[in-house]
Amino acid sequence: MGLFDRLFANDLRDAVAAEAAGKFELAAEKYGKAGHRAGAVRMHLARANAAASSADEMNALRAALHWAGDDKSLSAEPSARLGRILYTELERAGIATQRDRDRVRQAADLLLAGGDFLRAGQALTAIGDTAAAATAFSSGGHVDEMEAALAADASDEERARTERNAFANYQTNLQVGRRDDARSDLREALAVATQPGTYQRLLHDLETALITGSRVELATAGQPLLVLLATPQLTLGRDPLCEFPLRATSISRAHCQIDVAVDDDVETPAFLVRDLGSRNGTRWSGLPISDRLPLRSDGDLTLATDCELAVSCDESIPQLRLRVTSGIDRGRTLVVTRPGARIDLNRDGLPLVLVFADGRAYVTATRAGIRINQSPLGTDVRFQLMRGDVIGVEQRDVEVR
Secondary structure, three states: OOHHHHHHHHHHHHHHHHHHOOOHHHHHHHHHHOOOHHHHHHHHHHHHHHOOOHHHHHHHHHHHHHHHOOOHHHHHHHHHHHHHHHHHHHHHHOOOOHHHHHHHHHHHHHHHHOOOHHHHHHHHHHOOOHHHHHHHHHHOOOHHHHHHHHHHHHHHHHHHHHHHHHHHHHHHHHHHOOHHHHHHHHHHHHHHOOOOHHHHHHHHHHHHHEOOOOEEEEEEOOOOOEEEEEOOEEEEEOOOOOOEEOOOOOOOOOOEEEEEOOOOOOOOOOEEEEEOOOOOOEEEOOEEOOOOEEOOOOEEEEEOOOEEEEEEEEOOOOEEEEEEOOOOOOOOEEEEEOOOOEEEOHHHOOOEEEEEEOOEEEEEEOOOOOEEOOEEOOOOOOEEOEOOOEEEEOOEEEEEO
16 A cells, blocks of 8 residues: 555544544544545534534535535535525525625525525515526426516516616606606606616706795806795795795895786786885885885885895786896896796897796797707707706806706
């Protein structure tokens, strides 16, 4: 007997003795040195059976797989057992993240290698891979489960198709200015999505940006703010929550109020202004306002001591324009109308017509060359604005707020 043969014989003898003594880890080591892979696998399986914790059990099973190598007859049992442990722990903890789903797939691969096709199919079903689950069930002869997985796969494919189409429609409608339709598309995608996080964020951002209160601010760098409004009532004052906030220190927080008529009765003034008990008063063409005053002609509205507004009134539209001519907000302009009335912005240097309807703001271009978010705006296209849009007019960019 040669030297190596004697060494292997000694290791094998030591392995058998260690196994008989219940020293499974030592026995596995000796079987391995003796080149007896089946013995090493068997000892590591015995270690797994005697393990005091799942962590120790998994370590033993991984060692068994190491010694099993490519021998499927040796690797089947440790693969199946390790896969079951991994999947059971993931089920108990909850499968919430992509990392969890990746680990479930690893467990399913082990279960398939170990011939536990039923459990592998259940694991794949849990992560939504119904096609692979159907294949696993079929391999194990589990006909009922296979048919259920195939039906689920068809349903999943239909949901995925609905999700893809809804998201594509959302992108199109968002770009062409049908923002309410885009919101409906996102809700449809969200309703069928298996991973809704992205759609939830997009929907939150869109709903935050949507204009729903018939009020738009148009801001151009280096130019006074233009505020457009369609409401039955508005307040001017220092409070930022006023429909037309002004920063002059002599103005009260809620200084004066303008009422907008909601009918077409020619006998009823389209606009009425009244002071709200301000500290420094409101004057029309120099005269203090003591009661509601109809605004039926152009004039000057003075708030307190250091804020004057030039007023232009057109009851036929109806439309009221107020432009601050003194004070810290000089140049800031407010245009007030009723819902549904057209606001021609050409006099403000913007070749656009704006209309408020159901709280939304819609614009159409009055000439070619206008862009919104870098895309051309056709002269016959109604575009629904939302906060964050950028209107390009020649060399100017106008931000919608």
